[in-house]
Amino acid sequence: MSSAAATRYDVAVIGAGMAGMAAALFAAERGLSCIQVGSGGGILFASGLLDLLAVHPVAEHRLWQSPYDALAALAGEQPGHPLARVDPTSIRTAFQSFVAALTSAGLAYAPLGDRNSNLLTSIGTVKTSFGVPLTMVAGVDALAQRPPCLLVDFRGLREFSARQIAATLADDWPDLRHQRIDFPGFEAVPEVYAVHLARALETRETRERTIALIKPLLGDARAVGLPALLGLTRSREVHAAFEAGLGVPVFEIPTMPTSVTGLRLLGALESVVSSRGVTRRQLSSVRALTFDYDTALLQLDGLPGGERISARAVVLATGRFSGHGLMADRQSVRESILGLPVQQPGARDAWHQDDFLDPAGHAINRAGLRTDEVWRPLDATGKPAWKSLFAIGSILADQDWMRAKCGSGLAIATAWAAIEQVAQPLRETQKP
């Protein structure tokens, strides 16, 4: 097999997290032939909410209700932040495009405006985010107005406690009640898992029995909150049935990862990317990546005998440590595929602050690849390492996406910007 001719693609996306999926989607939408390598399992950690930018500056933990105002502030104060390097119009277009694709795959989102929304989390804290799935929208209104509201959880579901949420919010939301019920059909098992319940709710009988159990508990509640398990692939239908059955707005609250919402997002992205013609190798990984002038050669494992791919451009979307794009040992941080120079603290003892919970975060959380203005990672001399290699998403340096609440924004915006570069014909002026 290894001697067989390589299959040619316009672009090879390495990574299938949010950035890799966005890049594959945008490449396909621009008519580029695309192969995507890597597992999307990391998306299972997602809540389904699409952050754009909620916190800036990180050290002050300043929350923004307008992500675009936050972007403007970021651009002024941290021009090197990757998100500050994409123009807001492109970000707007990219988000519209991304959300439209998800909606087409059955995962519907509320219309994107200019504002962030505030939502409950499964431990009773408030999260500020940008793109909100339709099944969660009623929770935004409920949290804003705080009417009498019922939270329901299920016995044996470890990752979600209605009582904990109500207890955390007791002072601010006195009319928030909680109830625990047995999930129909799972009464005899000590532990239940959200995805199994979500699938079970896609059958009408289980759905009706669940609604019948909740209805007597309603009392004066004007909204009902449930863990995010109202269906898996047919969440809109299940959610609508609950609202119709209970007669009040119903909202989902994201559960602890790995979650139904993550699986929904992964499923929708997989189906939308595949249906737009992207070749996917989700159980493969890149064994070797080499460049021959303007052509990249990838050797993949995962299929018997391996596989050889050639591509006009490569988009590196391998993530940081949990995605294995970066590897750390006792001395330093390395980029895992090509050994590209990683922007990082000078010595190991500078990786972290003394205080683990320091709001400013740690230097290691801003480690990553630096790129030129068109998203090509730099080599040791500060020049683009390869003409046709691009890096996007969380592997990029100078950002702390978890604390800034900008993970999806970073992924979607940089994917859009990099694919824009890939799609352009080669320009002499941009040769290194």
Place this chain on the structure above:
Amino acid sequence: MSNTLFRAALDTSLLLCALGLLWRMSTWYRLRIGPDVRDLTLVPRLRALLRGFAAALFTRRAFHVGVALFLDVLLQRRLYRSDKSRWLTHLLIFVGFMGLLLMHALAAVVALKMFTGYESTRNPYLFLRNLFGSMVVVGLAFFLIGLRRRRRHTLHAPMRRPMDAAFVVLLGFVLATGFLLEADKIVSPQVFYRMAKEFNGSADPAELKPLRAFWASEFGVAFDDLTAPITPDLLRQGRAMHEADCETCHAGAASAFVSYPVSRVLAPLARVLDAGQAPTWLLYLHVFACFIGLATLPFTRFYHVLAAPISLLVNGAALGRSLSGAGRAVRRALALDACVGCGICDAHCSVAPLARHLDNRYLLPSHKLIATGELTRGRLLQPGHLTTGAGDAAWRAAEGAFGCTDCGRCTSVCPVGLDLDDLWQSGRADLARAGLTAPAQWVQARPALAWAESLQRDFWPRSFFDPDARDAPLSANRSSFSRCVQCQACTNVCPVVAYSTDPAYGVDLTPQKVMNLLRLGMRDLAMGSRMVWSCATCYQCQEHCPQGIRVADIMAELRTLAVQRLGAVRSHKELS
């Protein structure tokens, strides 16, 4: 040849053949394979036979039977799809043999009645006999070459009984004596004089001189006393005598395109052969070899000429229908006889690599079929065998039977159209009844904790149980599971856990807990867990694992390991 002797020999071999067939075919109504047909008595089976016959002949199913007869039996459609070169071999032997049988052996009852003016020494019959004979010879040669080649490339070739080889030798012998007899009759002066006496009225060499000259030059008779030069004039006289007495029955000897060249080799020996009465004893050898073949038919490979077509016709009759219990019983027992041991199933078997790895031939369909028959006949496993260690073959057979993945390839390629899937299922059920249950059953008959404790008790040196990287490349290597962050993704997507809503039957652990047991070094406990043994190998866990852990592969490896290690504990317990 003495007519009485011929008749007596023919009748005896026919009787033996009939008795043998009765005995062999009675097994179709005696053997019980599979628990579903265990309590079936003979009467409903015979009734099913009659009903089947009636339906096959007098209902619309007759059409399907006709199609099966033409396409499957005569043209061997299934063999053509599975293996074209063996189809050609079969066709050569089949057409040649049937030609010889109908036009030559049974000439008196078939050819003479069907073709007016049939005469074995006239064309096209003379030519055809040589053609049919040579087809069988070429077919046999192909068969032997193919057999040799397959044996060289196969570790566990299909079993062959001595009787199978004996039949091939016998068939070759019949062909060889037939051609030799024909060749000898061409060269033999003795035969010439006998014929001349009968049709010319004279056996006087001097009187027959022109005819002898003509036959020596035109038909190759080897007279050693034909000293005078053969003149054209003599030949002209000879031709006239030939036209008067011989020509109506004799075509040119060269039409016997096999026997004639052989006769040229024999020509110098003609006198010796005549002196030794060669035409007579060659005839005896030829005919008696045929009789031996007939008498032993039910017990040699030749039996397939009956069993295989019956199997194919039963398939045709049963097309698209489910059989009754009696029908299934007959069909399973029939399968044991109809299998020709061609080994095409073995070549397509999904678990053939496992058969090589475990060095266990019973994983392969052709061997498993024989083991199934032996089990049914009570030869594989006798009472008490399992506990005395004498049941080793039975243990191996059970390993083979339960290693089958039911992929169905053997059934789809079988040239005889045997329903092997059904046979394997019933064979496994019989094994389970005999105490040789499937690994999933015997492992789960004890709690995981009990197995783990047995393993811990160390009744054999610990090192014996420590699997090396070859047997357990994943579970013995920490790096294959140490990345697990216990995120529960595997459990969430697992359909087996989702289905386990009854604690009495559901799984005891979840996939992520199995990974955790490995991380804690408690593999012994994981191996016997119901999660590991209920895994459907759907690979959802593996495809969704954010850490890229080969969860499903690890589960499969744990099962394999359990069969080895817990199996050792089990046989130790049963033997002690």
